[in-house]
Amino acid sequence: MHPLVAHHIETLQPYTPGKPIEETEREYGITNVIKLASNENPLGPSPLAIEAIEQAARKVHLYPDGSSYLLIRRLAAFLGVEPSEVFVGNGSNEIIELLIRTFTTPEDDAIIGAGSFLMYKVALQSHGRRIVEVPRRRDYRYDLEAIAAAIKPQTRIIFIANPDNPTGTAVSRAELEAFFERVPKETIIALDEAYFEYVDWPEYPNGLDYFRRIPNLVVIRTYSKIYGLAGIRLGYGVMQARLASYLHRTRMPFNLSSLAQAAGTAALDDVEHVRTTRETTRHGLKYLTAELSKLGIEVPRSHANFVFADLGRPAAPVYEQLLRKGIITRPIPNYGYPNALRITVGLRAHNERLVRELAEILR
Ligand SMILES: Cc1ncc(COP(=O)(O)O)c(C=O)c1O
Numbered sequence: 460m461h462p463l464v465a466h467h468i469e470t471l472q473p474y475t476p477g478k479p480i481e482e483t484e485r486e487y488g489i490t491n492v493i494k495l496a497s498n499e500n501p502l503g504p505s506p507l508a509i510e511a512i513e514q515a516a517r518k519v520h521l522y523p524d525g526s527s528y529l530l531i532r533r534l535a536a537f538l539g540v541e542p543s544e545v546f547v548g549n550g551s552n553e554i555i556e557l558l559i560r561t562f563t564t565p566e567d568d569a570i571i572g573a574g575s576f577l578m579y580k581v582a583l584q585s586h587g588r589r590i591v592e593v594p595r596r597r598d599y600r601y602d603l604e605a606i607a608a609a610i611k612p613q614t615r616i617i618f619i620a621n622p623d624n625p626t627g628t629a630v631s632r633a634e635l636e637a638f639f640e641r642v643p644k645e646t647i648i649a650l651d652e653a654y655f656e657y658v659d660w661p662e663y664p665n666g667l668d669y670f671r672r673i674p675n676l677v678v679i680r681t682y683s684k685i686y687g688l689a690g691i692r693l694g695y696g697v698m699q700a701r702l703a704s705y706l707h708r709t710r711m712p713f714n715l716s717s718l719a720q721a722a723g724t725a726a727l728d729d730v731e732h733v734r735t736t737r738e739t740t741r742h743g744l745k746y747l748t749a750e751l752s753k754l755g756i757e758v759p760r761s762h763a764n765f766v767f768a769d770l771g772r773p774a775a776p777v778y779e780q781l782l783r784k785g786i787i788t789r790p791i792p793n794y795g796y797p798n799a800l801r802i803t804v805g806l807r808a809h810n811e812r813l814v815r816e817l818a819e820i821l822r
Contacts, residue, residue, distance in 0.1 A: 465587060467584050467585070467587040468585070468587075470584075471581065471584050471585060472581070472793065473581065474577055474578055474581045475793065476497065477494060477496030477497035477787060477789050478494075478496060478782070478787050479494075480492045480493075480494050480787065483782060483785070483787055487782065487783060487785075489783075489785050490785075491785055492785040492786070492787065493785065493786055493787070493805060493809045493812065493813075494787040494803075495765075495786060495787060495788050495789075495802050495803040495804075495805050495809060495813060496787045496788055496789040496801075496803060497689070497789070497803065498624070498654075498683075498684060498763070498764055498765050498801075498803045499683070499684075499687070499689050499803065500684065500685065500686070500687030500689075500736055500764075501739070501803075501804070501805045501806045501809060502687060502732070502735060502736050502739060502806075503687055504686070504687040504688055504690075504691075504722075504726075505686055505687055505688070505722075505725070505726040505729035505732040505733075506729065506732065507725040507726060507728055507729040507732070508686065508687075508688060508691075508721075508722040508723075508725045508726040508729065509722075510725065511721040511722055511724065511725035511726075512691070512718050512721055512722050514721065515717050515718050515720075515721035515722075516718065518717060519717060519718070521717070522713055522717075523713050523715060523716055523717035523720060524717070524720065525712045525713050527547045527715050527720050529720065529724055530547060530715070530720045530723045530724045531545050531547060533723075533724045533727055534547070534695055534723070534727070537727045538667060538697060539667075540667065540697055541700065543700035543703060543704075544670070544697055544698060544699065544700055544703060545695055545696070545697055545703070546695065546696040546697075546698065546703045546706050546707070547693070547694070547695045547696075547714075547715055547720075547723070548693075548694050548695065548696065548710070548714060548715070549692045549693070549694075549714050549715060549719070550681065550683065550692040550693065550694045551651065551653060551679045551680065551681040551683070551694030551695075551696075552578055552582075552694070553692075553694065553710075553714060554677075554679050554694055554695070554696045554706070555578055555579065555582050555618070555649065555651070555679065556582045556585075557706050557709055557710055558616060558647060558649055558677060558696075558706070559582050559583055559586050559588060559616065560586060560709050561705050561706055561708070561709045562615060562616060562647045562705070563586070563588055563615040563616055564615075565586075565587050565588065566613060567588060567589070567613050567614070567615035567616070568588075568589045568590075568591050568611060568613045568614045568615065569583050569588050569589065569590055569591065569614070569615065569616045569617070569618070570590075570591045570592075570593060570606055570609055570610065570614055570616075570617040570618070571583070571590060571591075571592055571593070571617075571618045572592070572593055572595055572601045572602070572606065572618070572619065572620070572623070573592040573593060573594045573595055573795065574595060574625075574626075574794045574795040574796060575595075575601070575618070575620050575623055575624065575625075575794075576618075576620050576623070576624045576625075576651065577793060577794060579618040591609055591614070593605050593606045593609050595626075598628070598759065599623075599626040599628050599759045599767065600623070600626070600628040600629070600630060600759075601619060601620075601621070601623060601628070601630050603619070603630055603634050603635065603637070603638040604637075604638075606619075606638070607638055607641035607642065610641070610642065610643065610646065614643075614646050615645075615646055615647065616646065616647040616648075616649060617642065617646060617647070617648050617649065618649045618651065619635075619638075619648065619649070619650050619651065620651040620653070621635070621650060621651065621652060621663075621664070621666075622652075622654045622657075622658060622761070622762040622763040624653065624654070624763070624765075624801075625765070625767055625789070625791050625794055625796070625799070625801040626759055626761075626767045627654075627759065627760070627761025627762055627763045627765055627766060627767055628759050628760065628761070628762070629658065629660065629663055629762040630664075631662040631663070631664065632662055632663070632664040633662070635650075635664045635669075636664070636669075639669065639673055639676070642675065643675075644674060644675050645675065646675060647675050647677060647702075648673070648675055648676045648677065649677050649679060650666045650676060650677065650678050650679065651679045652666055652678055652679060652680050653679070653680065653681045653683070653684055653694075654684055654762065654763035654764060655680055656684070656685040656733065656737065657684070657685060657737060657740055657741075657762065657763050657764050658762045658763075659741060659762070660762055663762065666678035666697070667697055670697055670698055670699060671699070674699050674701070674702075675702075676698065677696050677697075677698040677702060678696065678697045678698065679694065679695075679696050680694060680695055680696075680697075681693070681694040681695075682694065682695075682722070682723055682726060684764060685733055685736050685737065685764075686723075686726045686729075686732075686733070687732070687736070688719075688722055688723070688726060691716075691718060691719045691722050691723075692716075692719060693715065693719045693722065693723045739804075739806065739807075740764045740804050742807070743804035743805065743806075743807065743810050744761060744764070744766065744804050746807075746810055746814075747766050747802065747804060747810055747813070747814070748760075748761065748766060750810075750814040751766065751768050751802075751814070751817070754814075754817065754818055754821055755771070755821075756768045756769065756770055756771070757769040757771065764803060764804050765801055765802060765803045765804060766801070766802050766804070767796075767799055767801055768799060768800045768801070768802055769796070769798055769799045770798050770799065770800065770821075771798060772798060773797055773798060774790050774791075774792075774796075774797060774798055774799055774800045775790055775792070775797070777800065777817070777820055777821070778790040778800060780820045781813075781816060781817065781820065784816045786812065786813055786816060788800045788801065788802045788803075788813075789801040789802070789803075
């Protein structure tokens with residue numbers, strides 16, 4: 460008998476998102492639950508985006524603009540690139556998936572950093588692509604030299620998250636530039652900068668400085684983090700127009716809702732919301748890093764809006780106890796870190812509550 464699905468689908472482990480607040484309150488019979496699990500913006504969405512969504516809601520009987528014309532023009536002006544170099548997607552997740560669908564075949568290999576953002580693996584396996592996982596350095600950072608050394612003639616795509624999820628670590632300009640030199644032009648480099656706006660590090664490379672020179676580079680960003688629009692599903696890629704034109708062939712005709720297009724256009728004007736979010740996150744990140752370290756937890760330097768907390772012992776029971784106290788964090792055994800929790804920086808009161816409860820649990 461022919462199997463219903465191919466082996467790579469049968470064995471595919473689906474992505475497990477962070478536990479929702481409502482589900483936790485229902486399950487544990489508690490209220491006042493806080494979620495520090497999905498790297499969302501604790502300040503909420505951009506108010507300008509909310510207004511734009513409300514306006515756009517009156518027209519949802521119409522199909523959206525399939526070309527996302529206004530959003531793409533606004534983004535291009537904002538980023539200082541050409542509209543033909545911007546591709547928008549239903550979350551950056553869609554772009555990750557489309558890159559695989561468009562630029563790779565079942566005969567090709569893909570390289571990912573071991574223990575990095577799980578969606579790369581899920582999307583690759585759902586297409587039956589061969590995955591080569593390259594171990595990271597001891598300091599949790601991507602090992603770009605080892606990744607370059609792992610490139611084979613059949614390597615068609617390489618995913619690099621910078622900053623990385625779930626470790627929050629980043630690679631420097633010098634490291635990335637040396638890496639670019641070693642990647643053949645027919646191998647797509649997907650440089651995922653989902654946390655770009657949070658980074659405060661002089662050595663951090665801005666992917667947009669390179670894509671004109673590197674024809675195989677795709678820079679991916681999202682509205683889900685600093686813009687607080689995870690629920691609207693909106694991300695974008697910047698790349699040479701030729702690459703973008705191939706993604707336009709394989710995408711669905713209405714991949715962005717009219718609400719997402721309106722929100723994305725308006726959010727770029729909300730400089731104040733971005734500034735407050737960045738400040739709140741930087742304070743919180745400093746606080747969490749210092750306080751967790753005092754508890755004996757190893758926290759690599761994070762450049763994003765979350766910390767990777769290596770508890771040095773199985774994290775699952777600690778996660779469970781935190782849930783009972785109304786705090787949702789993210790256990791990451793499926794990333795290969797059974798001893799770690801990923802904790803999103805929240806509002807000051809959230810961070811303090813987390814530290815207080817965690818100290819009690821670990822005592
Ligand atoms: C590295 C990285 N890339 C992409 C995403 C997904 O973003 P989106 O909501 O735009 O699909 C995330 C979200 O957690 C992420 O951490």
